[in-house]
Amino acid sequence: MNRDGTTEPGEPTRPDRSAASDRPTEPIDPAEPSTAPPPSDQPTSTVSAYVTPPVSAAPTHPSDTVPTMPLAKPAAPPNASPRCPGCRESVSSTDRYCEACGRELGARRVALPHPEAESATPRPCDACGAQEYDPDGYCRGCGQLRAPRDRFEADLGAVCVATDRGIAHARNEDSVAAAVVDGAAGPRTVVIVVCDGVSTSEDPQAASGTASRSGVDATLAALAEGQDAPDAALAGLAAAAQAVRDIAVHESHAPSCTYVSAIVRGYDADTVEITVANVGDSRAYWLVPAPGAPDIPPSQRLTVDDSWAQALVDAGAMDEQAAMKDPRAHTLLRWLGADSGDRPWSDTCVRAFRTRGPGLLLLCSDGLWNYQPDAHALAALATAPEPMRAARDLVEFALRSGGNDNITVALAPVP
Known part of the structure; x- marks a missing residue:
């Protein structure tokens, strides 16, 4: 939001709890039959959603879509004998640090922007x-x-990230953090978090930066303790939510942000498992830039927005194209912040997706997808052979389209 109280086109806002105009004027009845066709890039049956329990409870994972294979932890190669790359002492495949020399085992990290x-x-x-x-x-x-500085970029090989201030904004309120862990035994793990600060709150850039870093750290810690990916994703989300609450001075207009995360791990020799979690309207997509084999899932969105527009679509009131034209389309129904409650996520915010490559996992803020929400069209923009080049192409597309918001992109190639 600008100083005069106006909001940039397409920019997410939180509902003012004292203003009825930000709430539905008529109740949305999910039971009412709909004639609107579902959006083509909405999460499909290849994505399994898991009901998330309270943080204090042990998570359960019933699917709310079509039954899929039960989740299993990736198996380590037989006869593996992992050792610390620094001192060569024996370590466990779940160790985050070497007990002998203190080295962080195989983790490469980045958090942007870094002032x-x-x-x-x-x-x-x-x-x-x-x-x-x-x-x-x-x-x-x-x-x-x-x-x-307008743009920050980083290439960790297994994931490339870029964040740009855009054209209309005076500062970048987005944030992205990522880590790559090359396990001494077992598959490589990639953890990514993208957050978009809510401009109508105070210090939105502090909220997004705190959430992205805390989310990655807590997710890595949960995985190192042996938690499976859905539980680790929820642990990262819960830690990020608490970290954002902790920086608030008072609840009114407290620092707030959206959140989307992904964990990428090998499931078996031919399959990669992608686990996503989200609050707000930052998104995760699976992109197949080139025609894939018949058994490779098509390009699709992996997350469901917590927004006014998505609520209209879910209730069958209108299709996505019509809902996005509503002036309240980007109003957030869930966000991270001191005024968002202790459990600001939905019961199905954690989703698992298994696929073969080649393809790309995309996490982005609405500074990108607001100009092109369709997964197939985004895939057509990300055809560069190098993932970093593809990430830049997506950012440049958003800038050419207007650049009215901050733009953040994370791309993880799946071979």
């Missing part, structure tokens, strides 16, 4: 060309406040 990068490679002042700034960010030559 410290601003001072590492200062760029010339837009007003006078000087490159020296005071500690508050003002140019020592002309006094102009330093412009924020």
